[in-house]
Amino acid sequence: MNRVLKIGLRSSTIIAAYILLAGCAGQQDNAERLPGSNPIITDAFTADPAPLVVGDTVYLYTTHDIATGDVLYAMNDWLVYSSKDLRHWQAHGPAMREADFSWAEANNSAWAAQAVEKDGKFYFYAPVKHKEPDRGFAIGVGVSDSPTGPFVDARGSALVTNSMTTVGRDYDQDIDPTVFIDDDGTPWLMWGHFTCFLVKLKPNMTELDGEIRTIELPDFTEGPWLFKREGRYYLAYATIDEDNPGNERIAYAMAPAITGPWEYKGLITGEARNSFTIHPGIIEFKDQWYFFYHDAQLTIGDLKPATGRRAVAVEYMDFNPDGTIRPITQTDAGISGEPGS
Template identity: 45%
Template sequence: MLKHSLGALALAVGTTFAHAANPLFKDIYTADPAALVDNGRVYLYVGRDDAAKDGKDYLMKEWRVYSTCDMKNWTSHGAPLSVQTFKWARADAWASDITKRNGKYYFYSTVDHATIPGKAIGVAVADSPTGPFKDALGRALITNDMTKETDIPWDDIDPAVFIDDDGQAWLYWGNRVLKYAKLKPNMIELDGPIHTQGIDNFTEAAYLHKHKGTYYLSYSREFPEETAYATGPSATGPWTFRGKIMDKNAIVKTIHHAIVDFNGKSYIFYHNDKLPGGGEWWRSAAVEELHYNADGTIRFVPQTAEGPAANPSPGCK
């Protein structure tokens, strides 16, 4: 069994998906994309949807990593993280985010806690964007008993990490209620209290990025979810609702996203139900180019089968 698993991993690592259109990966179901641009390459981190065809819930045990130099040809780097990365977790490789600081890569992820009821957020660290990753704390960074705004056990999910120009790192997360907190420079401890923020019809999947001095807080809105956003003058707002970035999916009710700049262009990753057999528990990652209007608002992004045009990064191999 072990030899078989190692062989499968070896086959997965290094596989290139040539000229990928949407969905990006055709061999497995992938969801909840998180993206990192590092040394002229885009790295994409996705949870694997592995429910049986008669499944009635998410079955997610691992995170897969892919990378590209041109937004068209994607290389698989296998599954360097799983629920077993966190010995205190029992299940559910749910949505994640990643950042780089001081030469190390910090991966924030949602799992189900083994002893504290509800979802929790852990932190893994690696010296490479493709791992190997290890638990940075040996315990959860956020647990469900630390927040009391709702009575649901899944309100501490979907971490998003943002490092501002002054070096201050922030963590955003939540379901139904948006929560955020400062991170210490070590990236594995909270630096102060947990705050909440009222956002128009917020559901989950908060994401923060900055463009030409403006802060953009995007998130999944309503349910079934559409991708919407607000803008503000700082990493904590105040936030002005601006509208919709992407429509709801046809079948799957979620649409978790990430936004990055790469080689002079901007991109939004998301998931939908377009892979054959796709649905609520069988999602597929996709990507589109994202454009800003002259006034700084984000242009509506339609989902396409073609995806963005090739955008080769000089010197990237």
């Protein structure tokens, strides 16, 4: 049975209004774009950023939308980029395709994924629709000797299936995996859509180690992202306010342990421009923290900005003395200037 982990009461000081989106901040035409301006990836429609630091390089894994016309989303592979300064990005093509999972339906269901490194190998956790009879989304895991792939199915079967998570929604609740390896080497997998799931992984990274738990978070929607700073655990996630519904925003909670208790702390940033969804990716790189997300402001050729044609962006992220996160304003300038400029 799933064990419910209680979260602290909602903070009485929730950000009252959506954070203003600085659409006019640092606006530049394409010919004058400074390195580090948003969006940072302009050669394809990308979303759901998952950055990974490996030495002096950041690898960025994204979903890849090829939808045209009135189609909202059409994603059948995951792209990977690399950078040594977060301002200049090299494309490496697909890291993996949904068809690489033989048990998947392979019908444009390559949604938000994340890669991690352990013991010199790279593991890629990705949601795709499962073939019958275990219908619905499932989570697979790929493995590679290189952060750019190609990744291959490490199990030959799904790591998490719809039949394993009977709490909450049916069919599409097993999406948006995030993987966190603690200081003692223990790996954890978190995921979910309107229900947040957590489970320990075995050291081989390809098997579950214990029961699947559920974590209660205010207005949890999807897109969890785990990280740790100065002994505190952080959980960022996409949220829709049930009392004031609209597009997704990014909220966060903090805890003394990965299993909780989690205390809601408020919003990191508000709605993404022109996009119903928003997805966090958070890293520390060369002593600076960064917040990755997506919006839908990019034009490529004849394809104009549309809700489903998203593009990855990045902003500086800073903390208050008590460890809470300073609210982030989304900008066109991105990280083209110095922090605090």
